[in-house]
Amino acid sequence: MFAQELFVGPSVDWFALSPHLVLVGGALLLMVVGSLTPPWPRGLTALSTVMFTAIAAVLSVFIWKDVGSDGPSSIVGGVIAVDRLAVFLTFAILAATALVVLMSDGELRGTDNDGPEIYSLLLVAATGAIVMVGANELIVMFLGLETLSLALYVLAASDRRRSASQESGMKYFILGGLASAFFLYGIALLYGGTRTTSLGEMVTRLQGEVNIGGNDALVLAGIALMLIGFAFKVSAVPFHVWSPDVYQGAPSNITAFMASVGKVAAFGAMLRVLVAALPFYRDDWRPIIWVLAVLSLVVGSLLAVVQTDVKRMLAFSSVSHAGFILVGIEATGWSAGENGMFSSVQSVAVYLGLYSVLVVGSFAVVTVVGRGGDTSLDGFNGLSTRRPTLALALTVFLLAQAGVPFTSGFVAKWGVIQSAVDEGSYWLAVIAMLAAVIAAFLYLRIMVSMWLRPAAESAESVAVPGLSGLAIAVAAIFTLVIGVYPQWVLSMAEGIAAFP
Numbered sequence: 069m070f071a072q073e074l075f076v077g078p079s080v081d082w083f084a085l086s087p088h089l090v091l092v093g094g095a096l097l098l099m100v101v102g103s104l105t106p107p108w109p110r111g112l113t114a115l116s117t118v119m120f121t122a123i124a125a126v127l128s129v130f131i132w133k134d135v136g137s138d139g140p141s142s143i144v145g146g147v148i149a150v151d152r153l154a155v156f157l158t159f160a161i162l163a164a165t166a167l168v169v170l171m172s173d174g175e176l177r178g179t180d181n182d183g184p185e186i187y188s189l190l191l192v193a194a195t196g197a198i199v200m201v202g203a204n205e206l207i208v209m210f211l212g213l214e215t216l217s218l219a220l221y222v223l224a225a226s227d228r229r230r231s232a233s234q235e236s237g238m239k240y241f242i243l244g245g246l247a248s249a250f251f252l253y254g255i256a257l258l259y260g261g262t263r264t265t266s267l268g269e270m271v272t273r274l275q276g277e278v279n280i281g282g283n284d285a286l287v288l289a290g291i292a293l294m295l296i297g298f299a300f301k302v303s304a305v306p307f308h309v310w311s312p313d314v315y316q317g318a319p320s321n322i323t324a325f326m327a328s329v330g331k332v333a334a335f336g337a338m339l340r341v342l343v344a345a346l347p348f349y350r351d352d353w354r355p356i357i358w359v360l361a362v363l364s365l366v367v368g369s370l371l372a373v374v375q376t377d378v379k380r381m382l383a384f385s386s387v388s389h390a391g392f393i394l395v396g397i398e399a400t401g402w403s404a405g406e407n408g409m410f411s412s413v414q415s416v417a418v419y420l421g422l423y424s425v426l427v428v429g430s431f432a433v434v435t436v437v438g439r440g441g442d443t444s445l446d447g448f449n450g451l452s453t454r455r456p457t458l459a460l461a462l463t464v465f466l467l468a469q470a471g472v473p474f475t476s477g478f479v480a481k482w483g484v485i486q487s488a489v490d491e492g493s494y495w496l497a498v499i500a501m502l503a504a505v506i507a508a509f510l511y512l513r514i515m516v517s518m519w520l521r522p523a524a525e526s527a528e529s530v531a532v533p534g535l536s537g538l539a540i541a542v543a544a545i546f547t548l549v550i551g552v553y554p555q556w557v558l559s560m561a562e563g564i565a566a567f568p
Contacts, residue, residue, distance in 0.1 A: 078145030084131055085143060087124040087158060088195055094120030095191035102184030114173035114535055117187040121166040121194070128158050140567060146266065147205040149340070152564040153417060154202035157336045160421040161201070164328035164428050165194040167539045171432040172321040174533030175439070181226055189226075190325065193219035197329050201336030206255045206265040209337055213251065213301070216333055217244050220326060224318040236317030243300070243310045251297025257290030267345035268567075274348050291346060291353055295360075298341075301334035302390045303383075305363035312375075315383035320438065323379060324431035327386050328424040335393055335420055342397065343413060344567045347404035354401030357394055358496060364391030365503035372510045378434055379443045381510055385469060386427065388507050393419050395493075395500050396484035402491040411490065414561040415483035421557065422476040422550060429543025430465040433458055436532050436540075448514060450523025455530040459518045461544045466511035468547045471504050475551035479558075 082089070098116065102108070132155045135141075140151030148154075169190060176182045196215030203209035221244065225237020255265060261284070262270050274287075296307065303311040315323045342353055368387030375381045396416035403412070434443055436458060437451065452459040468477030481504060488497040532540075550557055 081141075081143040081150075083127075084134075084141075084150045085148070086127045087131070087162075088198060090120055090124040090127065091191045091195040091198070095188040095195070098184040098188045098191070102188075107183075110177060111173055111535055113184050113187055114169050117169045117191060118166045120191060121162045121169070125159060125162045128155055128162070131155055142204050142268070146268065147208045148199070148202050149204040149267075149567065150202065151567055152561075153336070153340065153413070153567070154198075156417050156561060156564055157201040157332055157420060158198050160332050160424045161194055161197045161329050163421075164325070164332070164424040165190060167425065167428040167432070167543060168321055168325045168328070170535040170539035170542075171324065171428070171435055174536035175319060175321045175435050177533065180228060186223065186226060189219045189223050193223070193325065194329060197333035200333040201340070203337065203340070204267050206258065206267070206341075209341075210248075210252055210255060212333070213337070214248065216330065217248065217301075220244075220322070220330065223322045223325070224314060226322065227319045230317075232317035233319060236314040239310055239317075240314045247297045247300035247307070250293045250300075254290045254293030254295075254297060257286050257293060259290075261286035261290060267340065270345045271347065274346070287349065288352060291349060292356070294341065295338075295353065295356055298334055298338040299360055302331055302338070302393070303387050304360045304390050304394060305367040305387060308364070308368070308387045308390075311387060312380050312383040315386070316377060316379045316443075320379065320431050320435035320443070323383075324428045324435070327382070327427045327431065331386070331390065331393075332420045332424050335390075335397070335416065339397060339400070339413065339416055340567075343400050343404045350401045350404040354398055357398040357401060358493070361391050361394035361398055361496060362499055364388065364394060365499055366391075369503040369506040369510075372507060373513070375510075376445050377443055378438070378445055378448065378514065379431075381445075381514070382427070382430060382434070385507060385510060388503060389423055389427075389469070391503065392481055392484050392500060393423075395488050395496055398493060398496060399484070399487035399491045402493070412487040414558070414564050415487045417564050418483055418557060418561050419480040421561075422480045422547075425543050425546050426465060426468050426476060429540055429547065430462065430469070432536055432540045432543065433462040433465065436536055437530055445514065445517055446524070448517045449521040451518040451530070454523055455532065458530060458532065458540070461540050462518065463515055464544045464547055466514055468551070470508040470511045473551070474548070476547045476554070477551075479550060479554040 135150060135152055135155060142149050193216050196212045199212030200209055203212055221237055221241040224240050225234050227233035259265050262273050264270050299307040364387050368384050368391055372381050372384035393416060396412055396419060399412040438447060468475035471477050471481040485497050485500050
């Protein structure tokens with residue numbers, strides 16, 4: 069009784085926490101109701117899951133307006149930030165999750181996995197991702213990371229019909245656990261150097277104290293270990309070795325989720341830690357980001373063009389895209405903690421938001437075309453004659469990934485390269501543009517297979533499930549609309565670097 073009287077819990081702004089609660093509640097509801105009722109009608113589970121993401125998105129709109137009028141804040145004892153960056157990336161996570169759920173219906177229907185379990189795990193993983201991008205405390209960030217990662221380990225191995233799926237889940241689990249250990253050890257060393265795990269208190273203490281007696285070494289070692297953990301999660305070279313095998317072996321819908329939501333969460337957390345908590349160490353971590361960006365751009369682009377499996381091509385392409393995002397993060401390192409960093413942070417956030425939709429659309433087409441498990445490049449021969457609309461949609465996504473004007477990919481790449489040029493990172497900007505030219509050959513290979521090569525005599529017409537077709541159409545329209553009229557997304561991202 070005495071202990072209870074002494075304990076005073078933090079005040080909780082339940083409305084600001086409502087998107088998290090909706091996703092967790094939806095995951096639990098799907099599991100409980102799904103286990104107690106007969107099999108649901110086709111598509112109902114997917115539509116119910118999309119409904120939960122839509123409710124969370126609507127609530128996030130009101131939170132966005134509150135942040136605009138009242139400014140950034142933190143909740144639950146200051147461990148979760150409610151600012152423009154967190155809410156903007158929450159929109160990206162929810163949009164990508166909804167699209168993945170729609171494409172999952174066609175992938176799972178008629179299989180042993182056609183039930184609420186996969187959809188429930190997707191909502192749990194999305195919850196972990198939202199916690200990561202909004203975490204204002206390193207322990208909470210690690211909890212979000214583990215929530216996301218544990219769900220992805222299971223999802224990667226969820227296709228029990230294929231041994232490749234089991235293998236990819238095991239590889240991801242072993243290497244992901246190692247990366248989490250680096251990340252957690254980095255947190256411990258940062259705590260040893262700053263005596264706090266709160267990002268807000270960390271920057272205050274580093275600003276007001278002179279590091280003596282080895283504390284500076286602890287902080288630097290902690291930064292290095294945390295960057296290793298982040299680099300693994302975003303599949304940056306040389307920590308990318310897991311991604312081709314895991315992307316190829318995992319079910320295509322789960323691969324799309326890892327490539328979109330997983331990257332948004334990891335990059336959002338990385339951006340918050342480096343810019344909000346460690347701006348005074350920008351001269352130490354910026355060169356590391358520069359090297360990671362160059363390696364990811366060059367290695368990702370070169371290895372992508374020699375692949376013969378489309379999923380492996382897109383896996384190495386995602387490594388190259390990670391390099392482009394790192395170009396934007398490197399640009400923030402020149403002015404982290406200053407007003408001039410706003411445009412750089414904005415370019416990174418916009419790239420993450422646009423890429424998350426773009427990559428889901430790409431994998432949605434791959435899922436439909438390779439439903440039999442064959443995602444080789446030859447399987448896309450003559451797609452323009454077998455299913456012209458699919459070939460057209462994939463062409464839009466590939467052109468966008470190449471950064472062709474009038475697509476969202478051009479807006480994203482232009483933003484990060486311009487940020488690098490504005491900050492004087494001319495060599496990095498040149499390398500990024502050269503890597504984009506090399507990667508364009510990859511996308512042209514796939515387009516040549518679809519439009520110029522004849523289909524095999526045994527090739528059949530490609531059937532497009534209704535909800536998968538809806539996901540592809542929404543992603544393609546979004547990609548073109550943003551390419552023609554990007555201003556509304558860019559205006560949304562203004563003021564995104566204001567932290568609580």
